[in-house]
Amino acid sequence: MDYSVTKMQLPSPAKLNLFLHITGQREDGYHELQTLFQFIDLCDTLDFTLTRNNQVTITPTIDQLPTEENLIYKAAKLLTPFKKDSSFGIDIFLTKQLPMGGGIGGGSSNAATTLLALNVLWECHLTVERLAELGVQLGADVPVFVMGFAAFAEGVGEKLQKVELDTPYFLLIKPDCHVSTGQIFTDKYLTRDTPPIRISHALKLGGHNDCLKVVIKHNPEVEEAYLWLKNHGDAKLTGTGACLFLAFDNLRDAERVKSSTPNKWQSWVCRGCNTSPTHDALNQWIEQNRG
Numbered sequence: 246m247d248y249s250v251t252k253m254q255l256p257s258p259a260k261l262n263l264f265l266h267i268t269g270q271r272e273d274g275y276h277e278l279q280t281l282f283q284f285i286d287l288c289d290t291l292d293f294t295l296t297r298n299n300q301v302t303i304t305p306t307i308d309q310l311p312t313e314e315n316l317i318y319k320a321a322k323l324l325t326p327f328k329k330d331s332s333f334g335i336d337i338f339l340t341k342q343l344p345m346g347g348g349i350g351g352g353s354s355n356a357a358t359t360l361l362a363l364n365v366l367w368e369c370h371l372t373v374e375r376l377a378e379l380g381v382q383l384g385a386d387v388p389v390f391v392m393g394f395a396a397f398a399e400g401v402g403e404k405l406q407k408v409e410l411d412t413p414y415f416l417l418i419k420p421d422c423h424v425s426t427g428q429i430f431t432d433k434y435l436t437r438d439t440p441p442i443r444i445s446h447a448l449k450l451g452g453h454n455d456c457l458k459v460v461i462k463h464n465p466e467v468e469e470a471y472l473w474l475k476n477h478g479d480a481k482l483t484g485t486g487a488c489l490f491l492a493f494d495n496l497r498d499a500e501r502v503k504s505s506t507p508n509k510w511q512s513w514v515c516r517g518c519n520t521s522p523t524h525d526a527l528n529q530w531i532e533q534n535r536g
């Protein structure tokens with residue numbers, strides 16, 4: 246055994262798309278994009294317990310989501326051929342905090358956290374690059390969570406260049422609706438021809454979110470929240486929404502605007518991070534449990 250300890254608890258953070266440009270569409274329908282990914286310290290928590298029964302269990306179940314469709318389950322299945330011992334199984338307890346359909350990548354993050362944890366507990370010994378390659382099959386956002394660094398991304402989101410960004414406080418708002426990523430990407434009015442920019446341009450000048458117009462068209466609640474947040478600064482949509490965010494230099498200002506946010510919208514104050522909290526916790530676990 247690599248480690249005698251059979252339990253591991255890891256945070257599974259959300260991401261923001263600080264901008265999202267759609268530069269084209271591939272023949273398989275997937276969109277070519279350019280985006281800046283940053284993690285935030287708003288996280289789900291996953292507790293893993295290694296078993297010897299060759300089973301994958303997840304508790305509690307997510308409402309209206311069969312276990313086989315849970316990205317955590319799919320991630321575990323993807324690693325099964327690489328287990329050192331075929332009897333290895335895993336019990337996973339999920340503490341969900343991240344809203345679903347929010348554009349903050351909760352499902353993808355859970356999948357990446359599972360890949361990283363099981364790679365260690367099941368002694369698969371795959372590199373993070375290989376885990377990211379496997380992970381993209383589960384979702385375009387999985388690789389950035391597996392790699393664990395803030396990144397300028399291209400391709401469908403899997404070609405990553407590490408970046409160091411400011412780490413502001415963010416006010417994150419979730420209008421009371423669920424946006425389907427598939428519906429936004431199939432809308433014929435979606436802008437798909439934003440000219441590609443260089444990373445230096447992206448870091449200096451940022452960008453916009455090409456999905457905003459279409460998301461607002463389908464979801465009036467997002468428009469209402471966007472107009473409200475815009476009164477306080479440069480409001481942005483993350484991914485395909487529904488979440489919106491605004492950056493602040495200091496915690497006090499972020500808290501002040503949060504306290505005036507209408508109650509009908511969920512809101513959080515969080516901090517941007519350039520390293521995924523999953524990786525910080527995993528490195529600490531490895532350090533503590535090394536023989």
Ligand SMILES: C[C@](O)(CO)[C@H](O)COP(=O)(O)OP(=O)(O)OC[C@H]1O[C@@H](n2ccc(N)nc2=O)[C@H](O)[C@@H]1O
Nearest residue numbers: 274275276353384385386387401402426427430484485
């Ligand atoms: C919008 C972003 O969150 C930006 O980070 C991602 O591009 C979406 O990533 P994701 O939720 O992991 O997406 P996936 O689960 O891979 O795909 C959901 C659906 O969105 C569409 N999709 C997704 C990503 C992409 N680059 N082009 C697409 O057209 C596909 O129709 C797919 O059926």
Ligand SMILES: Nc1ncnc2c1ncn2[C@@H]1O[C@H](COP(=O)(O)OP(=O)(O)OP(=O)(O)O)[C@@H](O)[C@H]1O
Nearest residue numbers: 315316345346347348349350351352353355426484
């Ligand atoms: N472990 C999981 N956590 C959340 N959603 C999951 C999970 N597994 C599968 N899903 C499915 O994925 C869908 C999208 O969930 P997710 O939390 O990733 O939304 P999102 O933040 O909009 O994602 P993205 O920004 O990647 O489009 C959910 O509606 C749910 O059906």
